[in-house]
Amino acid sequence: MRRPEQVDQTTPASARDAVRELEKRLLGADRTMKRREVAAAAGVSILSARKIWRxxxxxxxxxxxxxxxxxxQGALELMLGMVRAGTLTEETAISLTRSIGQMTDRMVVWQVEALVEDxxxxxxxxxxxxxxNLVGLLPELITPIEELLVYSWRRQLNAAVHRLALRAETGLAASEEGRDGSEDDVSLPLARAVGFAxxxxxxxxxxxxxxxxLAQLVQRFESKCAEIISVGGGRLVKTIGDEVLFVAETPQAGAQIALAMSREFAADELLPNTRVSLVWxxxxxxxxxxxxxxxNLAARLTALAEPGTVLIDEQTASTLVGDDxxxxxxxxxxxxxxxxxxxPVxxxxxxxxxxVLD
Known part of the structure; x- marks a missing residue:
């Protein structure tokens, strides 16, 4: 995040006015406050404020x-107000804030690069x-992208609520092998199908x-993976260059996603084959x-898999036995x-x- 004086020094004189007008619209007001002033106005210590800003x-x-x-100032009051009210601990408030900061930072970089590429x-x-030229285009895009962001966040939160209420019964016995006690006492609480490609x-x-x-190849790979995972009802956890990590609620759903990935990439003339693994x-x-x-096991199995195949472990295979x-x-x-x-299987x-992909 650049300071305003850095923008002034590196931006051509002809574009400075446009940058300033865009900043005022994005920030919602002029920069008029120093860090101690905004912390004092929000009624918080500079230490607490710095934690949120970082x-x-x-x-x-x-x-x-x-x-x-x-x-x-209003944003600072909003987040720390929930701490004062006892709704959140300070540690949780900082964690939630960091999730927003890191995800929106990556999102903005992605969007800017996509527009430049276009x-x-x-x-x-x-x-x-x-x-x-992007500076001139952005004013037309701010409102629709902002509205889409809020819409998407609400849809994703709703999906997460439904996942909270869903207990994956199929294959649960396999995930509990060798463990005594109830499901509530397990140190790793979520039973999921974990896949790598x-x-x-x-x-x-x-x-x-x-x-x-190379950028086009990676984008095509990530886009196709995201589509397959979405259609299969899974969740894309992250992409790391040439690798994708995903999860699904049941071993059957994970297996369908893994097989679809292997099939689709084998048929894609512009992309190499994939190695896919799945562990329940x-x-x-x-x-x-x-x-x-x-x-960790799913990652190891990916390295063992032959190109164009899906490799799973014996325990995962046991949850799929009898499914034609x-x-x-x-x-x-x-x-x-x-x-x-x-x-391995x-x-x-x-x-x-x-x-079936559209």
Missing amino acids: ALGFPNLGDEEVFFTEVD MVQNQKMSDPEARR DLVSYTSLSRRMNERT GRILSRLGDIYGPTV RFVLHPQETTAVRGFGDIN ILAPGAGTGL
């Missing part, structure tokens, strides 16, 4: 820098020219491609990511680092059409 991704500021607006590709602008030979491909072609087990969900041995939509091909026992000997499509 969670949002604000830069380090000196006492004399005029950086804040009255809108910033101008370069379809309007034949140079990259610097496209970035300059990665592009084969990505490293060698990336060395032979220019930046734009328990996980811990924190900070938008997932953790636990189930995730899936064919299971047991493989030789294999030593897996951190897990000892496991019995190749998952193949059986009866039915599998996931």
Whole structure:
């Protein structure tokens, strides 16, 4: 997040007025307050205020820098007000704020690059020219994108509420093997199907491609993965270059997604094959990511899978036995680092059409 004086120094003189007008619209007011002034006006200590600002991704500021607006004061009062009221602990308030700061930062970078790419590709602008012209285009996009953001957040929260109420019964016994006690006492509370998919030979491909072609390949891979996961009712956890991590509520749903990925990428002439893995087990969900041995095993199985195949473990396979939509091909026992000997199983499509993409 740039300070206003940095923008002035790096922006051509002809565009400074447009940048200032855009800033006023985005921030909702002029910058008139220093950090101690806004903290005092909000009735909080500078220490508490800095915790919120750092969670949002604000830069380090000196006492004399005029950086804040009255809108910033209202945001500070809003978040810390919930702490004062006892609705949230300070730690939880900071965690929620960090989730917003990190996700919106990534979202804005993604959106800016998508718009620049569009101008370069379809309007034949140079990259610097496209970035300059974007300042003039953004005022038309702010309101619709903002409304879409709120709409999407509400839909995603509603979906999360439904997931909270859903207990994946199918395959639950398999995830509880070797554990005594009730489901409520388990240290990893969520039973989920965890899947990985990665592009084969990505490293060698990336060395032979220019930046734009490589970016298009990665975007196509991520977009197709996101579509398949969405259609299958799963959730895309994260993408890491040539790799995608996803979860599903049941082993059957996860298996359908994994098979669809393998099928779709094998048929795509512009993308290499994928290796896909799936493991049903328990996980811990924190900070938008997932953790636990189930995730680690899924990652290990991806490395073992042959191109164009889906590899699962024996326990996951046991939850799919008797379902004619899936064919299971047991493989030789294999030593897996951190897990000892496991019995991998190749998952193949059986009866039915599998996931149908529009």
